[in-house]
Amino acid sequence: MITLSTFQEYLSATKLQSTTARRSVDSEARYLQTLLTGLPSQTHEAQAERLEEILKVLQAADMEDEQRLKLTACVIEAAEQLIVALRQHYIYETTAFSEAQMAYVAQVRSLYYLIIMIYDGVIQREMTSSIHPANSATKNGWQRYFHHEKRASAVLALAIYQSLLMYQKLLGEAALCYQKPSSYLWPKINQLYYLAHQQRLTLMNLSAHTLTQRADSIHRLYCQLCLHSLLNVRAMRRPNILLVQRLLPEWAEHLLATIEPESETRVFVNLKDSQPPTYLTAHSCINPYEDRYECLFIELTPMITYLQARRQALIREGREAVACALLNKVIMTLTYRYLQPQLTLPTKYSSKQDAVVISGFNDMHYRVSQGCSLTRLIVANELPEAHRPHYDTHQLPINTHTRLNAETFDGDDTLSLFRILRLRAEPASMPPDRQPPMRTGQLDLSPLPIDAGIQHDTSHKTRDERVAAPVPLQIMRLFLLCRAETATALDCSIGLTRWVNADGATPEIEWQVLGHNPAACGLRVDGDDTRDRHFVPAFIMGKDEQLQTVASLIVPTAHFQVDDRVIMRINQQQTPLRLGRRLLMTDEFSQYEVLRL
Numbered sequence: 001m002i003t004l005s006t007f008q009e010y011l012s013a014t015k016l017q018s019t020t021a022r023r024s025v026d027s028e029a030r031y032l033q034t035l036l037t038g039l040p041s042q043t044h045e046a047q048a049e050r051l052e053e054i055l056k057v058l059q060a061a062d063m064e065d066e067q068r069l070k071l072t073a074c075v076i077e078a079a080e081q082l083i084v085a086l087r088q089h090y091i092y093e094t095t096a097f098s099e100a101q102m103a104y105v106a107q108v109r110s111l112y113y114l115i116i117m118i119y120d121g122v123i124q125r126e127m128t129s130s131i132h133p134a135n136s137a138t139k140n141g142w143q144r145y146f147h148h149e150k151r152a153s154a155v156l157a158l159a160i161y162q163s164l165l166m167y168q169k170l171l172g173e174a175a176l177c178y179q180k181p182s183s184y185l186w187p188k189i190n191q192l193y194y195l196a197h198q199q200r201l202t203l204m205n206l207s208a209h210t211l212t213q214r215a216d217s218i219h220r221l222y223c224q225l226c227l228h229s230l231l232n233v234r235a236m237r238r239p240n241i242l243l244v245q246r247l248l249p250e251w252a253e254h255l256l257a258t259i260e261p262e263s264e265t266r267v268f269v270n271l272k273d274s275q276p277p278t279y280l281t282a283h284s285c286i287n288p289y290e291d292r293y294e295c296l297f298i299e300l301t302p303m304i305t306y307l308q309a310r311r312q313a314l315i316r317e318g319r320e321a322v323a324c325a326l327l328n329k330v331i332m333t334l335t336y337r338y339l340q341p342q343l344t345l346p347t348k349y350s351s352k353q354d355a356v357v358i359s360g361f362n363d364m365h366y367r368v369s370q371g372c373s374l375t376r377l378i379v380a381n382e383l384p385e386a387h388r389p390h391y392d393t394h395q396l397p398i399n400t401h402t403r404l405n406a407e408t409f410d411g412d413d414t415l416s417l418f419r420i421l422r423l424r425a426e427p428a429s430m431p432p433d434r435q436p437p438m439r440t441g442q443l444d445l446s447p448l449p450i451d452a453g454i455q456h457d458t459s460h461k462t463r464d465e466r467v468a469a470p471v472p473l474q475i476m477r478l479f480l481l482c483r484a485e486t487a488t489a490l491d492c493s494i495g496l497t498r499w500v501n502a503d504g505a506t507p508e509i510e511w512q513v514l515g516h517n518p519a520a521c522g523l524r525v526d527g528d529d530t531r532d533r534h535f536v537p538a539f540i541m542g543k544d545e546q547l548q549t550v551a552s553l554i555v556p557t558a559h560f561q562v563d564d565r566v567i568m569r570i571n572q573q574q575t576p577l578r579l580g581r582r583l584l585m586t587d588e589f590s591q592y593e594v595l596r597l
Contacts, residue, residue: 001052001106007113008184011120032058032071036078047082048107051075055114065122065155072118072162073210079111090176091242096469097177105173112166112173119166122159123195126152157201157218158209160192164221165214167192171225172245175233178470180503187274193222194271194294197259214249224252226269226298229276230338231330235475235500240587243326251330254306256299261289267298267338279338300334307331325557325587329476336498342418344510355421356482357404359473361556361589362393364480365537368492369393369520374537378522378569387524389535404472406509408481415546416513418498421481423472423507473497473509476586478554494518494539494554496584514584514591515541515549519570523555526565526576535569540594552583553594560590 035054039047054075058068086108090101097105130152167189174181196202202219206212215221227248233241256262266280268288277298280288288295307327314324336342358367369377374393405424410416473479475497483491499510522535539554553568560566564579580593 001048002110002113002117003106004109004113004182004184007117010117011188032074036074039078040081044082044085048086048111051079051082051111052114055079055111055118059114059118059121065125065159068118068122069155069158069162072115076115076162079115083108083111091238094238094470102177105177109170109173112170116163116166119159119163123156123163123192126156126159127195153199153201153204154206154209156199157196157204157206160196160201161206161210161212161218161221163192164189164218164225168214168221168225168228171228172241175228175241175245176238178234178502180234181276183274186276189222189225190269190271190273193218193296197271197294215252219257220249220252222296223255223257223298224248226257226277226296227252227255227303230267230298230300231333232337232475232500234502235471235497236329237470237474239322240326240329240474243322244330247326251303251307254303256302257296258299259294259296261297263297263299263301265297265299267300269296269298270294271296279341300338304331304334304339321558322587325585328585329587333475333499342416342498342510344416344418344420353408353483355406355408357406357421357423357473357479358482359404359477359479361478362391362537363403364478364494365520365539366393367480367482368490368518368539370490372520374522374535377520377571378535379572380535382572383535386533387535389522389537390532393537406481408483417547417549418510418512419495421509421511423509471500471502471507473500473507473511475500476588478514478586478589479511490517492517494541513547514554515544515547515552518554522569523553523560524567524569525560526567538568540568550583551594552591553577553579554589554591557585557587557590560592562592 032054035050035057039050042050055072058072058075061068086104089104090097093101167185170185171181174185193202196218202222203217205216206218207216215224228245231244233244236244267277268280269275269277270286270288271294277296278284286293288297308331311324311327311331314321314327358364365374366372374380374389378389380388407422407424408419409421410419477497479495479497481493481495483493493516494514495511496514497509498512501508501510518539518541521538521540523538524533524535525531526533536556536559538556541549541552541554543549543551553566560579562579562582566577566579568575568577575596578595580595582590582592584591
């Protein structure tokens with residue numbers, strides 16, 4: 001199995017000419033077919049071992065690179081079938097990967113490393129042969145020389161394209177592991193694109209030379225790599241990461257990226273640097289608009305326009321499901337981070353306050369209702385059967401609470417809608433002699449332990465291994481921030497995660513305030529239609545002059561629509577309301593302006 005360090009050593013070493021005896025093309029093809037025969041009938045471990053053997057043979061064999069590329073394509077097809085099977089062991093995991101799952105990831109990465117090593121050799125040989133092009137002209141005549149140049153360009157472009165494709169898959173694996181990509185990957189990615197740019201190969205249509213399901217040119221594939229980085233997918237749930245990776249080719253088609261800037265965009269990549277695309281600020285190391293830098297400028301507005309149109313089409317078709325929620329999340333993330341960045345107060349100039357963060361809609365509702373379940377809150381036993389909740393909010397087992405200690409850097413009287421909090425490195429913990437809180441109507445803010453399944457001894461692990469777990473507050477995640485508890489009220493705010501910086505020792509969260517001190521209630525549809533009329537948990541928040549927000553209701557997604565007539569119930573009191581415009585929507589919740597009838 002090839003590791004990252006072995007991969008780095010190979011790419012850094014001087015390539016020696018192969019001493020393997022040259023076989024004929026037919027002989028190579030027959031030999032390869034022999035090795036691949038019966039592969040599917042073997043165990044996954046045996047298949048991986050055989051494929052690695054074949055890839056090493058292709059890497060060292062003395063043959064024309066054109067033929068090497070054709071044979072490698074056959075092996076990649078077989079390798080992809082194995083990789084699909086191996087990935088089934090971990091892509092649907094919801095928590096941190098186990099050691100067994102990480103072993104499958106390592107095997108997948110090993111295959112990608114070996115494939116890149118083959119293409120790297122092709123690139124090195126093609127670049128070496130292009131240093132003295134006149135030799136070909138003298139020996140074969142100018143007509144053959146130009147034909148040779150055209151063939152060489154196609155071989156080089158194909159090798160660069162396939163290398164970038166494998167790097168894209170490596171970045172995807174890192175995202176699924178919630179690991180920061182190796183610092184070795186982006187330098188190589190940028191070098192390959194810059195080489196293609198120098199050789200004028202970035203826009204060459206490669207569909208006639210290889211199967212181009214992801215993109216038909218090096219430029220379009222590189223745009224996908226950039227977009228994957230800009231989206232900060234490590235701050236998403238795994239199902240969304242997988243969906244984003246599947247939709248990247250479609251989205252990136254509408255991304256505008258040029259060497260010469262066509263607008264005043266601040267998103268760029270320094271092609272001679274080792275960093276992924278970034279946003280230009282006063283603290284940036286370079287000014288990409290200076291002529292001495294080789295940069296690619298990325299314009300996101302055309303893609304945002306396309307995504308908005310796509311979202312509206314899904315809404316008109318009544319398909320407000322996962323895809324629509326994801327589109328909304330991507331649009332809001334890109335707009336917040338790169339098109340309309342919001343000013344937040346630097347943490348070093350702010351006083352810190354301790355707080356507790358609670359996520360999960362039902363958990364939040366239980367806390368806001370002062371430890372009262374939904375059925376008790378709305379006195380469900382007095383309701384007709386058709387109106388009673390289908391599920392309840394209640395005190396979950398202690399080790400399943402999504403409860404985190406945090407530091408905030410501004411109070412609830414701050415005018416800004418956008419703020420910063422930092423999650424504590426230490427987990428929330430409970431004294432061993434403390435019992436779970438009773439439902440007395442008073443909220444207990446004593447710290448609770450995190451999921452026992454995630455607590456491991458990490459003293460022997462590397463940093464990447466320690467952070468290989470989902471970020472507790474993903475992008476566009478709803479949460480409750482509890483600052484302090486008094487005898488009469490709970491000082492809390494409902495917030496929405498807008499950006500996550502997970503590269504530090506502890507995650508730093510940029511969040512948007514949706515409202516302060518919400519009230520828990522039950523909500524159901526009112527009217528003569530055939531929809532369910534059972535109550536669901538909801539939050540109601542009053543108009544806030546400081547935040548300049550309107551009165552609103554926050555409800556679980558997929559239960560209500562704009563202009564719905566609804567009944568809000570607290571205890572035995574019911575209030576008829578109407579839902580106005582939708583302010584926010586994610587796959588977890590929707591927020592509507594609330595209007596009195």
